[in-house]
Amino acid sequence: MTNILVVDDEVGVCCVIQHLLVRDGYAVTAVTDGRLAVDAVARDDFAAALIDLNLADMDGNDVIRAARAARPHMPIVMMSGMVLESGRGTPDFHGLSARVVGLHRLAKPFKPRDLSQLMRDILAQETWPLAVATMTPQ
Numbered sequence: 061m062t063n064i065l066v067v068d069d070e071v072g073v074c075c076v077i078q079h080l081l082v083r084d085g086y087a088v089t090a091v092t093d094g095r096l097a098v099d100a101v102a103r104d105d106f107a108a109a110l111i112d113l114n115l116a117d118m119d120g121n122d123v124i125r126a127a128r129a130a131r132p133h134m135p136i137v138m139m140s141g142m143v144l145e146s147g148r149g150t151p152d153f154h155g156l157s158a159r160v161v162g163l164h165r166l167a168k169p170f171k172p173r174d175l176s177q178l179m180r181d182i183l184a185q186e187t188w189p190l191a192v193a194t195m196t197p198q
Contacts, residue, residue, distance in 0.1 A: 061085070061086065061087040062085075062086050062087065062107045062183065063086070063087040063088070063089060063104065063105070063106050063107055064081055064086045064087070064088050064089070064106060064107060064108050064109070064110065064179070065088075065089050065090075065091070065097065065100055065101065065104075065106045065108070065109040065110070065111075066078055066081070066088055066089070066090040066091070066109075066110045067090075067091055067092075067094065067097040067109065067110065067111040067112060067115070067120075067123060068090075068092065068110075068112040068115075068139065069092050069093070069094075069112065069114075069115045069116040069117070070092070070112075071092055073112070073168070074090040074091075074092055075090070077090070077110060077175070078090045080172050080175055080176070081175075081179065084176050084179065086107075086179070089104065089106070093115075093116075093117050094115045094117050094118035094119075094120070094122065094123045095117060095118060097109075097111065097123050097127070098123060098126040098127070098130075101126065101127045101130045101131055101134075102126075102130045105131075106131070106134060107134070107135075107183055108134060108135045108136070108137065108179065108182055108183060109127055109134060109135075109136050109137070110136075110137040110139055110166065111123050111124055111127065111136060111137070111138060111139065112139045112140065113138060113139065113140040114140065114141070120138070120140075124136055124138060124163070128163075135163075135164065135182040135183070135185070136163050136164070137163075137164045137165065137166050137178065137179075137182070138163055138164065138165050138166070139165070139166045139167075139168055140165070140167060140168065141167070141168040141169070164178065164182055166178060
């Protein structure tokens with residue numbers, strides 16, 4: 061079964077995403093702490109990770125960098141609730157996802173069908189490129 065990592069410091073958000081992904085047939089490891097996420101990525105083989113940018117214990121960008129270093133080919137979905145209806149959001153949300161290979165974005169709140177479609181799309185890719193852009197702060 062395909063294992064997905066979900067990282068969000070809001071327990072309710074983790075539970076909802078976990079429920080939706082399990083419903084779609086995925087195994088899910090959900091953590092509410094960035095350090096636990098970094099440990100999990102180093103220890104376990106995940107098909108993909110969904111990582112919130114705004115974590116209580118550490119910056120989501122740091123978790124993404126650590127995940128990318130440990131698993132260069134793992135697709136990562138960067139999540140944020142800091143996206144305005146106009147499409148503008150935090151610079152990291154739009155800029156980072158545009159610069160890094162295999163990094164996708166998901167604005168919260170999202171529709172369950174959008175999450176399902178995104179996961180199908182990114183997991184349908186056979187392999188991710190060997191060359192991964194370096195993540196540097198703006």
